[in-house]
Amino acid sequence: MINASLKQLSQALAARQISSVELSTLFLDRIERLNPTLNAFVTVDREKSLLMARAADARIAAGTAGPLTGIPIAQKDIFCAEGWTTTCGSKMLANFVSPYDATVIHKMHAEAGLVSLGKTNMDEFAMGSSNETSFFGPVRNPWDSSRVPGGSSGGSAAAVAARLAPAATGTDTGGSIRQPAALCNLTGLKPTYGVVSRYGMIAFASSLDQAGPMAASAEDCALLLNTMVGFDERDSTSLDRPVEDYTAGLDKPLNGLRIGLPKEFFGEGCDAEVMAAVRAAIAEYEKLGATTVEVSLPNSHLSVPAYYVIAPAEASSNLSRFDGARYGYRAPDYANLEQMYEKTRAQGFGAEVKRRIMIGAYVLSHGYYDAYYLQAQRIRRLIADDFVAAFKQCDVIMGPTSPSTAFKLGEKAADPVQMYLSDIYTIAVNLAGLPGMSVPCGFVGGLPVGLQLIGNYFAEGQLLNVAHRYQQATDWHQRRAVIA
Amino acid sequence: MNQWEVVIGIETHAQLATVSKIFSGASTAFGAAPNTQACAVDLALPGVLPVLNKKAVECAIRFGLAIGAEVAPKSVFARKNYFYPDLPKGYQISQMDLPVVVGGNITLQVGQGDKAYEKVVRLTRAHLEEDAGKSLHEDFQGKSGIDLNRAGTPLLEIVSEPDMRSSDEAVAYAKSLHALVQWIGICDGNMQEGSFRCDANVSVRPKGQAEFGTRREIKNLNSFRFLKEAIDFEVQWQINEIEEGRRIVQATVLFDPDTGETRMMRSKEDAHDYRYFPDPDLLPLVISSEWMARVQGELPELPGQMRERFVSELGLSAYDASALTASQEIAGFFQATVAGAGKANAKPCANWVMVDLAARLNKEGKDIADSPVSATQLAGLILRIADNTISNNIAKKVFEALWNGEGASADEVIDKQGLKQITDSGAIASLVDEVLAANPANVAEFKAGKEKAFNALVGQVMKAAKGKANPQQVNDLLKQKLAG
Incomplete structure (x- = not known):
C-alpha cells in the first residue's frame, strides 16, 4: 500500500480492501517513524486527519465518494487550512492557526474527500531552492540525507519520495514544484497561471505563484490536478474555462509529437551527466514516435535577473x-509603533526573506522603478513572446529541470546567486505563465535527474499525456529511495 | 492682500454608496461595533485576495459621464505601500498612472444676487481606491485601538485642477461636487460620517505672475465652513510669511477647528516613497462601451441640463434654476409642483419652494423629502392665488393650515375656514363706505395731502373684510370714493 499509485489506492478503498482510516493510519505511523530524520512535515495532527478519514469512509459507505475520497495526501504549509497551524515556513506565522480554508484545500477536503496528513516543510515564504531557509530547519533528501530535497516545496517532495504520503500539493513561483520533484525523483506539474485558484495560498509573488500536484507518476498528478483546478470567483486572476478531465488523454500515442529543444537549454551551465540523462530521455521519446526540432528562446538568459526583480518586488509588498x-509573531519588547514594526519584522523573518524584501523595496522605489521594475516587465514580455514563437515549431519543449542533481546541505546556502541559478531552466516558464512539468529520467551517482516538459498555455493535459507515455516505457519514476 | 492671487485645487474623497466593500463582501454600513464588519480580506489574513466590486466601478462611470470626462476603457489598480496599523495589508489599493476617470469639468454658481457669477472648474481625474480603517487613540490606556470596519470602503478620489481663486470659489466647488455625487446616487454626502471629505491645496502668487507659488495641502476638511476657514487662515499665513521674507515650504498641514489655525503635519522631505506598482492580484479594469452605454441610460437628468431647461422652458432666472437644482429632492418637489400648477405658474412655484417652503422647513429642521405640505397641495394653493380665489397674504395662512394638517387640500382649507377672497364689488363698496364713515380723521388727513392716511384706510377695510377682500379692488374703490 505504501508504494501504491492513487489509482490503486482508489480501487482498494472502493473494494473495501482497506478503509481510509487504516490507510491514513499507515501513513501517519510512517510519518511518526521517519519524519524526525527527514523533517518533511512541520505539522501533523493525527486526530484531525482521522476525523477526515472517518468522514471519507462514511462517504465511501454511502456511495457518494469521488475517485480520490479517502486517499491521504500531504499539504504544503503555504495553504491556509481551517483549524490548522499554517506557517509558510516562517517564525512570523509559527503560531498562526488559519480560520479559513484555501480554495485548493476546500476543494480537496469538502469536494474530493481527500485526507490531509499534515503540513509540509518549505522554504520560508517559498523563497529558496533547497528548503534550507525554513524556520523549522532543513528537509533531508530521502535519496541522500546529507543533501537538500530542493525547494521551496522540499517538504512535499521529501514526503512523497519517502512514501510518507502517496502524493502532495506544491506551489511553484520559479520552479518550486519542478526542481524538488527533479531532485527527489517525483513527477510534478506547475499548471498554466490562473488554472488553480490562489485564494488562501500565502502569496510570495502573486503574478508567478501557481499551485500544482507532486506525485510518483503523471497519472497520479492528473488525478490530483482534477481535484485542484477550476474557476474561483475569489481569485481575480483565476481563469473561467471549461473543466477538463486530465486523465482522459493520458494514453494518446505520441506519434508525430514535435519536441522543441531550445538551444539555450543545451549549452553550458548544466552538469554533463545530467545532460546525458536528459538526452537519453529525448532519445526514448524519438523511439515513441516523436520528432525533435531545435528552437530558440533568445531571451532566456535574462529570465533569472528579470525574475529576481519582479518576484522580490511583489514579495516586498505581499x-x-x-x-x-x-x-502572527510580534516582538516582545518595543517602545513605540516604529519599533514594533522594526523588531517584529527583524526577528520574525529569516535572512533570505529580508534580502528579497530589501531588493523588492529597492527596485520599486522612486527613481529606480523604471530602470528595474519596468525593464524587468519588458523582459518578461519578450520571454513570453519567445515561447509563443517556439510553439509555432513544436508541441512541447524539453530540457533539464535543474542544472545539477541534489546538492549538499549548506553547499550553496552562503552564495545566494549560485542558489538562484538552480532555477535557471524553470523560471522562464513562470514568467511566461506556461505549464511545466518535471519527470524522472535517470540517475547520476545514485541521485535522481528530472526532465522538464514545457507546454503551451492550457496544455496540462498534453504534458501529462507526454509524461505518462514515457512512464509506460520507462521505470525511473518507480524507483524508490531506500530509507535508513 | 490685493496684490496677491490665491490658487486652490481640491482633492475630494467621496465614499461610494455601495452595500459591500470595494474588494470584499463585508458590509459598508456606518456605526457598527468595532471590527464586526471586517472579513478575512479586510483583515488581510495570509492568502486572501481582493475581488473588485462592480457597483463601485459603476459609481465611477456615473461620475465620469456626469462631468463629461473620459471614462478610461482600461484603468489599472496599483498598490500604495506604507505601514500603518489601520492599513492591514501594508498597502492601499488605489489607482495611479491609469485612473478610471480623466478630465471633465463642473460649472458652479459663485455668490448671490448682483455679485453672482458662473465658473467652470476643470477636473484632473477621479480614481477608485479603498479606505483605511480607523485608529482609536483614546480609551485604551496607553494603547491604540484599531477598528477595521471602514477598511476597504470604496472611495472615489476626485482631483480638481488648481482653478479656484478664492475660498468662496472653493466652497462653491465643494458644494457643487457634494450636490452632484448625491444627485447621481453615488455618495450619501454625509460629511459628519466622513462620506465626503476634502483636502485643499493652497498657494498664493503675486497677481500677474504666471507660475504657481509653493503649495501647502490642508488635509481632511469635513465641513464647508472648515474648508473656508482653513483656506482663509492659510492664505493669510502664507502672505504674511512671504511678506516677512520667508519662503513657503511644500508641506501637508492640518486644520484645527478650535483655534481656526492650520499647523504642519509633515514637510515634503518627510514624504513617503509609496513604491507604487500595478497590483498583480487584480486584472486591469476594462470598461466596455456597452457597459458605459448601460450606465448612461440609467443616469438621471443632470443638474446642469435641468438648470438650462428651467431657464429656457420655464423662464426662470439662472439663480433660481440653480437653487432649485441643488438636490434631486428639491428639483423633484419643484417639478411636481409645476406639474400640478402648470408651466404658466412656474415662477410662483419657484418662489414658494425656494422661499416660503424652504423657510418653514428650515425652521423645523426638516428635509424637503419630509415636507408636511406635498407638492400637489402646494400646487393647489398656487392655483388658487393665480385665479384670485385668495390673496398672497391669505395664501400664507392656507399654507400654514396645510402644514399643520388642517385640511387635505388648499380648497378644503379655504372652504372650511371661509378664506375665499371677496371680489363682489358691491360687498367691498359697502365695507369701504363703513370704513370711511367710521374714520373721518383719516379721510381728512388724506384730503390734506397725507398719502399715509390712505394706507391706513386700506388696512381698515382689509381688517373689516378679515383679510379676504381683493386688495386691488379695495384700492380702486377707496380711490374712487375719496376722489368723489
Missing part, C-alpha cells in the same frame, strides 16, 4: 501584512 499588529 509580506507587508506581517507587521505584528493582527496575528
Whole structure:
C-alpha cells in the first residue's frame, strides 16, 4: 500500500480492501517513524486527519465518494487550512492557526474527500531552492540525507519520495514544484497561471505563484490536478474555462509529437551527466514516435535577473501584512509603533526573506522603478513572446529541470546567486505563465535527474499525456529511495 | 492682500454608496461595533485576495459621464505601500498612472444676487481606491485601538485642477461636487460620517505672475465652513510669511477647528516613497462601451441640463434654476409642483419652494423629502392665488393650515375656514363706505395731502373684510370714493 499509485489506492478503498482510516493510519505511523530524520512535515495532527478519514469512509459507505475520497495526501504549509497551524515556513506565522480554508484545500477536503496528513516543510515564504531557509530547519533528501530535497516545496517532495504520503500539493513561483520533484525523483506539474485558484495560498509573488500536484507518476498528478483546478470567483486572476478531465488523454500515442529543444537549454551551465540523462530521455521519446526540432528562446538568459526583480518586488509588498499588529509573531519588547514594526519584522523573518524584501523595496522605489521594475516587465514580455514563437515549431519543449542533481546541505546556502541559478531552466516558464512539468529520467551517482516538459498555455493535459507515455516505457519514476 | 492671487485645487474623497466593500463582501454600513464588519480580506489574513466590486466601478462611470470626462476603457489598480496599523495589508489599493476617470469639468454658481457669477472648474481625474480603517487613540490606556470596519470602503478620489481663486470659489466647488455625487446616487454626502471629505491645496502668487507659488495641502476638511476657514487662515499665513521674507515650504498641514489655525503635519522631505506598482492580484479594469452605454441610460437628468431647461422652458432666472437644482429632492418637489400648477405658474412655484417652503422647513429642521405640505397641495394653493380665489397674504395662512394638517387640500382649507377672497364689488363698496364713515380723521388727513392716511384706510377695510377682500379692488374703490 505504501508504494501504491492513487489509482490503486482508489480501487482498494472502493473494494473495501482497506478503509481510509487504516490507510491514513499507515501513513501517519510512517510519518511518526521517519519524519524526525527527514523533517518533511512541520505539522501533523493525527486526530484531525482521522476525523477526515472517518468522514471519507462514511462517504465511501454511502456511495457518494469521488475517485480520490479517502486517499491521504500531504499539504504544503503555504495553504491556509481551517483549524490548522499554517506557517509558510516562517517564525512570523509559527503560531498562526488559519480560520479559513484555501480554495485548493476546500476543494480537496469538502469536494474530493481527500485526507490531509499534515503540513509540509518549505522554504520560508517559498523563497529558496533547497528548503534550507525554513524556520523549522532543513528537509533531508530521502535519496541522500546529507543533501537538500530542493525547494521551496522540499517538504512535499521529501514526503512523497519517502512514501510518507502517496502524493502532495506544491506551489511553484520559479520552479518550486519542478526542481524538488527533479531532485527527489517525483513527477510534478506547475499548471498554466490562473488554472488553480490562489485564494488562501500565502502569496510570495502573486503574478508567478501557481499551485500544482507532486506525485510518483503523471497519472497520479492528473488525478490530483482534477481535484485542484477550476474557476474561483475569489481569485481575480483565476481563469473561467471549461473543466477538463486530465486523465482522459493520458494514453494518446505520441506519434508525430514535435519536441522543441531550445538551444539555450543545451549549452553550458548544466552538469554533463545530467545532460546525458536528459538526452537519453529525448532519445526514448524519438523511439515513441516523436520528432525533435531545435528552437530558440533568445531571451532566456535574462529570465533569472528579470525574475529576481519582479518576484522580490511583489514579495516586498505581499509580506507587508506581517507587521505584528493582527496575528502572527510580534516582538516582545518595543517602545513605540516604529519599533514594533522594526523588531517584529527583524526577528520574525529569516535572512533570505529580508534580502528579497530589501531588493523588492529597492527596485520599486522612486527613481529606480523604471530602470528595474519596468525593464524587468519588458523582459518578461519578450520571454513570453519567445515561447509563443517556439510553439509555432513544436508541441512541447524539453530540457533539464535543474542544472545539477541534489546538492549538499549548506553547499550553496552562503552564495545566494549560485542558489538562484538552480532555477535557471524553470523560471522562464513562470514568467511566461506556461505549464511545466518535471519527470524522472535517470540517475547520476545514485541521485535522481528530472526532465522538464514545457507546454503551451492550457496544455496540462498534453504534458501529462507526454509524461505518462514515457512512464509506460520507462521505470525511473518507480524507483524508490531506500530509507535508513 | 490685493496684490496677491490665491490658487486652490481640491482633492475630494467621496465614499461610494455601495452595500459591500470595494474588494470584499463585508458590509459598508456606518456605526457598527468595532471590527464586526471586517472579513478575512479586510483583515488581510495570509492568502486572501481582493475581488473588485462592480457597483463601485459603476459609481465611477456615473461620475465620469456626469462631468463629461473620459471614462478610461482600461484603468489599472496599483498598490500604495506604507505601514500603518489601520492599513492591514501594508498597502492601499488605489489607482495611479491609469485612473478610471480623466478630465471633465463642473460649472458652479459663485455668490448671490448682483455679485453672482458662473465658473467652470476643470477636473484632473477621479480614481477608485479603498479606505483605511480607523485608529482609536483614546480609551485604551496607553494603547491604540484599531477598528477595521471602514477598511476597504470604496472611495472615489476626485482631483480638481488648481482653478479656484478664492475660498468662496472653493466652497462653491465643494458644494457643487457634494450636490452632484448625491444627485447621481453615488455618495450619501454625509460629511459628519466622513462620506465626503476634502483636502485643499493652497498657494498664493503675486497677481500677474504666471507660475504657481509653493503649495501647502490642508488635509481632511469635513465641513464647508472648515474648508473656508482653513483656506482663509492659510492664505493669510502664507502672505504674511512671504511678506516677512520667508519662503513657503511644500508641506501637508492640518486644520484645527478650535483655534481656526492650520499647523504642519509633515514637510515634503518627510514624504513617503509609496513604491507604487500595478497590483498583480487584480486584472486591469476594462470598461466596455456597452457597459458605459448601460450606465448612461440609467443616469438621471443632470443638474446642469435641468438648470438650462428651467431657464429656457420655464423662464426662470439662472439663480433660481440653480437653487432649485441643488438636490434631486428639491428639483423633484419643484417639478411636481409645476406639474400640478402648470408651466404658466412656474415662477410662483419657484418662489414658494425656494422661499416660503424652504423657510418653514428650515425652521423645523426638516428635509424637503419630509415636507408636511406635498407638492400637489402646494400646487393647489398656487392655483388658487393665480385665479384670485385668495390673496398672497391669505395664501400664507392656507399654507400654514396645510402644514399643520388642517385640511387635505388648499380648497378644503379655504372652504372650511371661509378664506375665499371677496371680489363682489358691491360687498367691498359697502365695507369701504363703513370704513370711511367710521374714520373721518383719516379721510381728512388724506384730503390734506397725507398719502399715509390712505394706507391706513386700506388696512381698515382689509381688517373689516378679515383679510379676504381683493386688495386691488379695495384700492380702486377707496380711490374712487375719496376722489368723489
